[in-house]
Amino acid sequence: MNKDAQLRHSINQKLIENGERDRLKELLRTKLIECGWKDQMKAHCKEIIRQKGLDHVTIEELVTEITPRGRALVPDSVKKELLQRIRTFLGKNSII
Amino acid sequence: MSSAGCVHLSSLKQEAHWKQSVRLIHQWFVCCGSLEARKRKARSCVCHLCGAHFNRLHSCLSCVFFGCFGRRHIHEHAKTKRHPLAIDLYHGTIYCFQCQDYVYDRDCELIAREEQRKAWRLQGAAGWYTNWEPTRRELELLRQNPKRRKIAPNSTIGLRGLVNLGNTCFMNCIVQALTHTPLLRDFFLSDRHRCAMESPDSCLVCEMSRLFQEFYSGFRSPHIPYRLLHLVWTHARHLAGYEQQDAHEFLIAGETRDDNGKKGTHPNHCNCIIDQIFTGGLQSDVTCQVCNGVSTTIDPFWDISLDLPGSSSSFWPLSPNSEGGGITNGEKHAPTGTVPLTSPTSLTDCLRRFTRPEHLGSSAKIKCSGCHSYQESTKQLTMKKLPIVACFHLKRFEHSAKLRRKITTYVSFPLDLDMTPFMASSKESRMNGQYQQGDSLNSENKYSLFAVVNHQGTLESGHYTSFIRQHKDQWFKCDDAIITHASVRDVLDSEGYILLCPLSCARFVFECRG
Ligand SMILES: [Zn+2]
Ligand SMILES: [Zn+2]
Ligand SMILES: [Zn+2]
Ligand SMILES: [Zn+2]
Ligand SMILES: [Zn+2]
Ligand SMILES: [Zn+2]
Numbered sequence: 372m373n374k375d376a377q378l379r380h381s382i383n384q385k386l387i388e389n390g391e392r393d394r395l396k397e398l399l400r401t402k403l404i405e406c407g408w409k410d411q412m413k414a415h416c417k418e419i420i421r422q423k424g425l426d427h428v429t430i431e432e433l434v435t436e437i438t439p440r441g442r443a444l445v446p447d448s449v450k451k452e453l454l455q456r457i458r459t460f461l462g463k464n465s466i467i
Numbered sequence: 468m469s470s471a472g473c474v475h476l477s478s479l480k481q482e483a484h485w486k487q488s489v490r491l492i493h494q495w496f497v498c499c500g501s502l503e504a505r506k507r508k509a510r511s512c513v514c515h516l517c518g519a520h521f522n523r524l525h526s527c528l529s530c531v532f533f534g535c536f537g538r539r540h541i542h543e544h545a546k547t548k549r550h551p552l553a554i555d556l557y558h559g560t561i562y563c564f565q566c567q568d569y570v571y572d573r574d575c576e577l578i579a580r581e582e583q584r585k586a587w588r589l590q591g592a593a594g595w596y597t598n599w600e601p602t603r604r605e606l607e608l609l610r611q612n613p614k615r616r617k618i619a620p621n622s623t624i625g626l627r628g629l630v631n632l633g634n635t636c637f638m639n640c641i642v643q644a645l646t647h648t649p650l651l652r653d654f655f656l657s658d659r660h661r662c663a664m665e666s667p668d669s670c671l672v673c674e675m676s677r678l679f680q681e682f683y684s685g686f687r688s689p690h691i692p693y694r695l696l697h698l699v700w701t702h703a704r705h706l707a708g709y710e711q712q713d714a715h716e717f718l719i720a721g722e723t724r725d726d727n728g729k730k731g732t733h734p735n736h737c738n739c740i741i742d743q744i745f746t747g748g749l750q751s752d753v754t755c756q757v758c759n760g761v762s763t764t765i766d767p768f769w770d771i772s773l774d775l776p777g778s779s780s781s782f783w784p785l786s787p788n789s790e791g792g793g794i795t796n797g798e799k800h801a802p803t804g805t806v807p808l809t810s811p812t813s814l815t816d817c818l819r820r821f822t823r824p825e826h827l828g829s830s831a832k833i834k835c836s837g838c839h840s841y842q843e844s845t846k847q848l849t850m851k852k853l854p855i856v857a858c859f860h861l862k863r864f865e866h867s868a869k870l871r872r873k874i875t876t877y878v879s880f881p882l883d884l885d886m887t888p889f890m891a892s893s894k895e896s897r898m899n900g901q902y903q904q905g906d907s908l909n910s911e912n913k914y915s916l917f918a919v920v921n922h923q924g925t926l927e928s929g930h931y932t933s934f935i936r937q938h939k940d941q942w943f944k945c946d947d948a949i950i951t952h953a954s955v956r957d958v959l960d961s962e963g964y965i966l967l968c969p970l971s972c973a974r975f976v977f978e979c980r981g
Contacts, residue, residue, distance in 0.1 A: 379520075380520055383509070383520050383521075384509040384510070384520075385509075387499075387505055387508055387509035387512070388502070388505050388506050388509045389505070390499075390505060390590060393498070396557075429567045429568065430567070430568050430569060431567065456911075
């Protein structure tokens with residue numbers, strides 16, 4: 372593992388150990404519902420299923436197809452808030 | 468997923484201990500309540516083939532194997548070992564590699580939900596906030612009653628006047644504020660109150676539940692809260708005389724009860740919804756002036772009672788070097804020859820006053836555990852744990868041995884309030900020199916105003932009304948039976964007696980109050 376990957380790994384471990392990862396997950400979920408992201412994605416999925424027909428779409432194809440749009444549609448403010456939370460967390464819990 | 472379900476899961480469910488293995492994976496790797504489980508998860512949850520800790524990790528249901536979905540390592544495992552089923556470690560859902568779909572199985576979902584609830588409880592969270600899903604019986608009821616009420620985004624359903632039953636405006640204004648608390652509304656309308664009282668007839672929370680039904684029934688005629696009054700009359704008699712009563716006392720009677728059930732009409736340890744959303748933790752640090760030793764205590768609180776300028780007990784103004792808001796600042800910038808622009812006292816000023824170190828004086832020496840003798844000390848209050856709904860009580864009524872009077876000083880209050888500066892954690896980081904002001908990205912400690920209770924008139928003869936918010940910015944004035952539109956200005960210009968503000972991110976807080 373290179374240094375970067377190692378750091379990511381230990382940050383992830385700390386977040387899990389602390390329960391912070393679950394809190395972040397819930398925060399993100401709430402934020403994405405609030406800003407309409409979830410509804411947008413739902414509509415997008417419905418559109419794809421309508422186009423291809425219910426019997427011709429697998430969940431894997433659906434995920435592959437919606438992922439780029441899903442990433443792009445996350446508002447900057449949400450990303451910033453999460454980043455800030457992680458920073459604060461790391462400030463309080465020394466990793467290395 | 469086809470309606471027939473997954474035959475692969477069905478055959479797994481023939482095995483003797485399948486439930487136990489699903490449960491164990493949930494306990495140890497999906498939703499970990501204990502520190503031990505989280506530590507193990509942090510250590511061991513990596514893809515056994517590529518070592519990644521991300522990329523949608525799944526755990527095999529038939530053997531001990533973690534693999535990532537992103538690089539198809541779990542697929543590989545499923546194929547070579549002929550283990551078709553795996554649990555998604557982020558969401559707890561079950562995927563079948565044969566059917567190429569997630570499987571929706573009642574038994575598995577039940578296990579997942581149970582384990583999730585257990586984990587929340589272990590982490591100290593309330594654990595009752597989950598998305599509502601109808602039970603079989605509820606589904607049946609829904610089928611039998613096909614009539615639905617659809618609520619438009621600008622609907623004013625829930626607005627209903629309350630008849631004054633003889634100086635009961637003190638009660639009406641609080642009921643209006645509570646019935647419009649979004650979290651309480653969601654709680655009661657989804658029928659979450661499980662009554663722990665021996666006789667539900669005398670349960671204030673049950674009565675609240677009924678009130679919500681009344682308010683959201685769609686009827687517009689004023690409701691007569693005689694049942695509530697009767698309940699208050701029989702169980703909290705000191706509140707219910709037909710004289711002028713205090714709205715704040717009424718709210719507190721609903722909120723507070725200690726382990727002895729001293730106050731209020733609630734059973735002991737009922738841990739009811741009202742408790743859960745209004746309780747916060749107040750930290751009190753007493754610092755010895757000789758050895759600088761600090762002794763800290765944390766007590767629960769149900770509201771934040773703030774002294775006002777003009778009251779005889781407080782020592783206003785704030786010290787001149789405290790930043791912002793003070794009268795001295797206004798004078799400095801006022802052009803010469805005009806009346807000095809004095810900015811009014813703000814809620815933030817009151818909070819700063821509330822949380823500043825206070826010298827206890829030489830007549831109130833406290834035994835210091837460091838010095839082993841009585842010493843002069845300072846005391847400082849900070850917020851250890853914020854309540855989900857903050858209740859600010861402006862102490863407008865002064866009852867002392869000498870005088871009883873009402874303080875009418877105008878206090879400005881904001882629509883959005885950040886409590887971060889008044890947190891115990893901020894004080895600590897300030898002392899360590901890490902505190903940064905204006906951390907505007909963090910919405911964790913932010914409150915938004917949604918109800919203001921006002922008292923008009925004098926101490927002897929007065930009247931209570933309230934402003935309540937619907938949607939994001941629609942304000943209404945509730946004056947007993949009469950409800951009228953109000954502007955934001957009307958609200959902000961009002962005197963203010965009790966202010967109710969929920970945390971902006973309250974849903975989130977509900978689920979992981981730790
Ligand atoms: Zn299958
Ligand atoms: Zn992998
Ligand atoms: Zn396996
Ligand atoms: Zn009850
Ligand atoms: Zn209760
Ligand atoms: Zn001392």
